[in-house]
Structures are given as C-alpha cells and as structure tokens.
Amino acid sequence: MIFMSNTRTNQEWLEDLTASGSVQESAIADLRNLLLRTVLFFFSRNGGDFEKLGRDEILQLAEDCAQEALIAVLKHLTDFRGDSKFTTWVYKFGINTALMTSRREKWKNISIDQLLTSEDSSEPEWMMRDKSPGVAPDQSALQGEVGDILREVIERDLTEKQRQILILIVFNEVPMDEVVRQLSTNRNAIYKLLHDARRKLKSGLQARGFEIGETLALFGAPR
C-alpha cells in the first residue's frame, strides 16, 4: 500500500482537511490510514495486552481506535499550532487512543475495589528493611526508618483519596487510564492526587532529616 500522506506540508494538511469535496475526502482517508498505522504500531509492541483476543478482533479494535482518534484529531484541528510536524501531532492522538484501549483490554476483568481491600495491596515488600547478608545493620535500620516515615505519612497525612490512588497506581501498578475509567475521572485529577501525595511524602522525609542524596544512596538508587 502506498502512502502519499507524508508528502504534504503542515499547511497543506490543514488546507486539505478544511477544504471541501474530493480534496477533503482524500485528506481524511490519508489521515485515517496514518492513524490506523499508528494504532497497529502500538498494538504490535503491546501484544501481551490482547492475549485473550483473536487476530480479527484485534484488527477490528485497531479500526475502531483509528476512527476514534480521527474524530479527536478533526475536533482539535484548530489547536494545532505548528510547533511540530503535523503528522507527529496526529500520531499522538493515535497512540493515546491505542494505549487506553490496550490497558482496558488487559485490566478489564480486574476490579480495583478488590485491590483496595486486599491486605497484600497496602503492605508492599519495601516496607520491610533489607536484611540480606550484604547490608550493614546500620543501613538496614535507616532503611527501616525511611519505610516507617513513608508509612506514617501515608496513614496520617494523606487524604483517603490520595492514599487509594497511591495504593492502586504506585503499589499495584494499575495503569492510570484504568483507574480513570473505573473511577469515572480524568488523568489530570489522578495526577494531581499523586502529585499532592508526593509533596507530602517529600516534606515528611525532609522534616526528619532525610535528604535526597543520603536516602537514595541508602537504597542504592541512581541519583
């Protein structure tokens, strides 16, 4: 299949998509093909998310995503400022739709309510200090102190909502878009909750004298 779509300049894309008749129809068809290619590119590198689907179902899902992304692109066309290639700007709509769809497929049979009520979810392994042979007792004790501070802030200073989102996204690695979908909210709201939680955790550690270099070195994290 030959694609002519990338031969258009940014200006030509905008002119053709807002023209009328066959010029516009051709531009929209090219745009849809670009988006389908983008969605399939994303699906092909995230095949594990679609284990329960057959090939035809995945291809149909890709068609649906391309259509959804096409509508989003056309709706936001006036937002394009020309600070990137038009096609790069288009690709991100395809990738965004593909990512939300693939995460939804992977997590569709998992209830986040169950994760929130499971005891395993709220007590991750890092709460325990590292007692492996290579770790000095002092270091292990300080690691334990950091874990205690984090636990304390989580239990005492975070709001119920902040705590829930932290447990789901950070401790249980539930994708943000799945939390957004199941709680009927949006990415900005979830990000804000996580941001506020991080600020409180940072203040809690610093108030007890744990600065970045010392703490990261304690756990061997890169600075």
Next chain:
Amino acid sequence: MKREQFERWLKNIYETQDDEISCNECFDQVSQFVDLEISSLNAPAQMPQVKQHLAQCRACRDEYEALRDLRLLEEKGELPSLDELQDSI
C-alpha cells in the same frame, strides 16, 4: 512493588516540584518535545517541565516513548507499512 520500582518512586518523591504541568498540558506539548529530540535540539533543556512530567507520569511516559520510537523509525525510513503491521498482529 519490587525493589527497583521502590527506588524509582523514592527518586520521584524527591524530584517532586511545587508546580508541575498536568497530563493535558504534557499531551499538548509532547509532539513538539519529540520533534525537537528527533532534530537533536536538546528537548529536555528547552522544555524542562515536559521532561519533569514524563519522569513522574507512567501513562504519559508510555505514550511519549511510543511516539518517539515511531518517529525514529519514520526518520530512518524503517516504519513498517500498514500491510506489514497488520500481518504482525
């Protein structure tokens, strides 16, 4: 949560800024960020808030990485055709 994830989270806690851009603002700017990167124009220095958000937000980072990889393949003329991608499914 595995040890290395905990370490990354700890780093994210310390790198938290009072003002961070939202996911919508990141989405709005990420295509420019990627094209600057593709053109070797030091995107992180020019758009530090996008860089910071991408370090903190897994969902936006996943999208950014897919967009960057797609553009890199496109620049090299190695992006698979639609037929090839359909066959790969």
